Amino acid sequence: MRSAAWRISLWASLAFALGTMLVFFMLHRFVASDIQSRSDAWLAGEVKVLGDVAERTPKDRLYSRVVSEVAELASREVPNRRRSCESETGSVFFLQAGDSGPAKLWVGSGDGSANLLAIRSTKALGDAPYDIRVEGFSVPFRVATVRVEDGSHIYLGLSERDELLVLRSLRIRFLTLWLAIVLLGFVIVFYATRRMLGHVREITEAASRIGQSDLSSRVPSTGANDEVGHLARTLNHMLDRIESTVHQLHTITDSLAHDLRSPLTAIRGKLETALSSDVRVDQAETIVSAIDELDRLTDFLNTSLDVAEAKADALRLSRTEIDLDKLVRGMLDLYEPCMNEKGLGVQFRSSGSVKVLADPALLHRVIANLLDNELKHLPASCTVYLLLQTDEDMAMLTLEDNGPGFDADVRRQLFERGVKGRDSRGHGLGLAFVEAVVRVHGGSVMAANRSEGGARLSFTLPMWKIATEQGSDSLVMAKG
């Protein structure tokens, strides 16, 4: 669950980061081109003024001074000026030169030869300002040019340093802010998702607990009107319906049992009354066998209703803590003489107390069922081996024998209702009942023939330790 919150917030933050980055990229481009066009406009205007001045000023001794003054003045009005420690010298230059030969006029830092070289090596296209790289300067210059009458050109260069500084500071600020926002976003998304998924996890855990134990509990509802709250409410509605269905099933089986049992009781009573009055021996035989049949019918009725309820996960359990070791020993106390009488041996191996949370009456019937089966189907001089084992959280009881094993034709569907061996006189519900009861307790049943001959049947039940935790959990849940 945590990893899901992690994944969601990671992807959300990534998408957010990429999106904002893209927006910034567009903005950056826009700002850069705007700055450039502004400085281009300034350059174009100034170079035109300079060109005019150069044209109008008589070419005498004062010429160079006048033009230089104007150029200096112009350089004071540089756009995007940063009040940095570096003076404007070096950020602007003015140059008048012919197509060849040295510069006629130079205003700027240094002697201007490097600038002239750079300008001449760059092919200018039309009148639009262009970039040059001058040796000795890390930042390129933007140069505008105008042609004067005498055939020479006037160049006005503006260092792009300020422009780049503006953009750099923009980038740094954005990146800092961007990182902070993305991190904050990640944290917020992560916690929000985790909270949300935490509710979902609580619901899942509660739902699985309800599936295992009681149907009267409900999943915790957040009360919020969002999807999670909706999920909780939907689940609880579903549980309401399941509970009422199970309740209905109970009502049906109860009334069925009641409606059948009352006449059965009456019939049995009448037969017994008839038996106790003076009857001939042959008549008594008939009545006794009728009573026997009636008892078998009753047993069949009870077991099939139990199996039906268990198959629908609606078997009513009254669970208590049981020591499986003690329970099996108690059952063997009861069964061992009878088995010995039939010539069967019994061996029980167990490493001591094994606590499970189960319905003792049902477990008694399960084990009685299995032992009755062995008694009825094993030929004399066979041995029944019982083994009680535990692993981390399950207890496993294995019943093995060295008899003929399960019939091949019933082995595949041992736990189905009505499946029984050819010679069996039972109603074929025994193992279906065993399987149903074990499953209702959260365990499973396995049956197979042993490779060395004989049958092996084992079932598992969850150990009590886990059951305690579940119990306390559902208590908390009920309170919350």
Next chain:
Amino acid sequence: MRLLLVEDEPEIQSFVKQSLVRAGYEVDTAEDGKAATQMVSRHAYHGLIVDLGLPDQDGIDLILKLRKSGVTSPVLILSARRSEDDRVKGLELGGDDYLTKPFAVAELIARMRNLLRRNSLQAEDATRIRVCDLELDIRKRRATRGDEVLNLTPQEYVLLEYLCRHAGRVVTRSMLLAEVWGMRIVPDTNVVDVHIYRLRGKIDTAGREPLIKTLRGIGYVLKST
């Protein structure tokens, strides 16, 4: 002894009453909870037999109401329900007993006798029980017949003690399973009988009068005189 039978099914009421009368009890009947309450206020009954599915109220509520109003007689609960709620278990712990329908009449009478005797003879802490020439030393968990000490397994001793405590009365297989082995099961094999045969083999040795009698289809009885 006078008993009250609270049962709404006329067929069941009639044969249960008939068998109880034959067993030597005086029996009054009531069809519902209201009638039962009136009857109890008019007469003092030694024991009650109450069906849980009464037309006007739940049998358990009736029993609890009667208990509250001071009725201490033992109650045998008859139930056609499949599983009993915890309240029935509570009553069972409180000294009452219950039987699931359909039941054997002999079982009903055996259990009723058991309840009535338990009620009249609360003190069962005698250290010795004598039945004919069979004697049980409860403290030492030792049984003797005549001069001979019987060599019993612990299980057999518990079984014999139960039979001795119910000497002269019928004990059914399901009573033995519930009281001696502590389980309510209906095995479809003769597991209980084998225990009795073995016990009989040790007690009723050749030349002695047999004490344990089998009642076919019902259970066993230990001869008392």
